Amino acid sequence: MFKHKIEIQKSKIMRTYQSVFDLPKLDEALKMAAEVKKNPFGWEHLGKHKTCLLIFFNNSLRTRLSTQKAARNLGMDVIVLDVNQGAWKLETERGVVMDGDKSEHLLEAIPVMAQYCDILGVRSFARFENREDDYTEKILNQFIKYSGKPVFSMEAATCHPLQAFADLITIEEYKKVKRPKVVLTWAPHPRSLPQAVPNSFADFMNEADVDFVITHPEGYELDPKFVRGARVEYDQKKAFEGADFIYAKNWSCPGVTCPDKYGQILSKDMSWTVDTEHMSWTNQAKFMHCLPVRRNMIVTDDVIESPDSIVIPEAANRVVSAQTVLKMMLESM
Numbered sequence: 001m002f003k004h005k006i007e008i009q010k011s012k013i014m015r016t017y018q019s020v021f022d023l024p025k026l027d028e029a030l031k032m033a034a035e036v037k038k039n040p041f042g043w044e045h046l047g048k049h050k051t052c053l054l055i056f057f058n059n060s061l062r063t064r065l066s067t068q069k070a071a072r073n074l075g076m077d078v079i080v081l082d083v084n085q086g087a088w089k090l091e092t093e094r095g096v097v098m099d100g101d102k103s104e105h106l107l108e109a110i111p112v113m114a115q116y117c118d119i120l121g122v123r124s125f126a127r128f129e130n131r132e133d134d135y136t137e138k139i140l141n142q143f144i145k146y147s148g149k150p151v152f153s154m155e156a157a158t159c160h161p162l163q164a165f166a167d168l169i170t171i172e173e174y175k176k177v178k179r180p181k182v183v184l185t186w187a188p189h190p191r192s193l194p195q196a197v198p199n200s201f202a203d204f205m206n207e208a209d210v211d212f213v214i215t216h217p218e219g220y221e222l223d224p225k226f227v228r229g230a231r232v233e234y235d236q237k238k239a240f241e242g243a244d245f246i247y248a249k250n251w252s253c254p255g256v257t258c259p260d261k262y263g264q265i266l267s268k269d270m271s272w273t274v275d276t277e278h279m280s281w282t283n284q285a286k287f288m289h290c291l292p293v294r295r296n297m298i299v300t301d302d303v304i305e306s307p308d309s310i311v312i313p314e315a316a317n318r319v320v321s322a323q324t325v326l327k328m329m330l331e332s333m
């Protein structure tokens with residue numbers, strides 16, 4: 001039965017990975033992830049003589065390390081490029097007279113980088129200059145269009161699908177009931193952060209068999225294409241009641257109800273910080289966060305250090321999610 005499902009998955013072409021919708025059926029992807037976790041070196045032959053290039057426009061700890069580990073487990077060579085450290089400064093807009101400090105255009109850099117690899121991972125956060133550019137994934141889509149190679153997102157302007165897949169794998173591992181209540185809660189942060197993590201988390205939870213609730217102050221409404229049918233509850237206490245998992249994350253204004261405030265901080269209300277009182281409203285929920293986390297802004301020391309905090313196994317599953325995605329992409333080549 002299980003082998004049959006693996007064969008089905010092999011037949012699915014996976015050329016890009018930008019969102020949950022690029023995966024084959026989610027339950028099959030989860031089963032594959034469990035297999036990969038049990039037997040991480042079982043598919044070492046797939047990546048032999050293949051090179052994975054990881055391109056970072058932004059900082060990273062987990063994605064940088066876990067994706068390299070995942071690619072190496074599959075037998076691939078890995079090259080990491082930090083675009084802003086040592087490469088030429090890149091122009092990304094077509095039509096610009098390049099008489100400033102940018103020496104190379106993305107339209108040459110992309111096909112050149114593609115010459116040196118078989119598969120590309122790209123991290124390029126929202127820039128908050130123009131909502132349409134961010135929400136159409138202008139940078140990531142240029143890599144997909146001009147590289148001629150399979151491309152996967154390592155967090156783009158609006159989605160972080162490797163993180164959300166790891167989050168769902170972790171919920172599957174820790175759930176005590178068939179259909180757990182999962183709450184995504186906004187929490188305060190001193191800097192303006194993208195919506196990629198909450199968007200992708202919502203995307204995955206909406207496809208999974210969970211009771212999903214989103215809670216945030218007014219003005220922080222996520223884009224409807226990610227919220228879909230999820231319940232939105234503005235009263236954080238009501239949202240937390242009976243929860244099995246609390247997923248905390250800050251995000252800046254998504255610009256849905258207030259387009260002129262896109263990317264701005266609307267609130268630093270510390271009553272939204274997840275503390276032991278908040279957790280007492282839940283059904284002894286597990287605490288989750290994608291990390292890095294600002295302690296005593298997003299979550300108190302007590303909660304993140306408690307036995308119900310699963311942030312470390314959640315981070316460990318970043319290898320599993322990346323390896324499962326890379327495996328499926330290699331099988332499609």
Ligand code: CP
Pocket residue numbers: 059060061062063064155163290291292
């Ligand atoms: N969660 C996550 O993507 O971490 P990094 O930004 O450190 O990669």
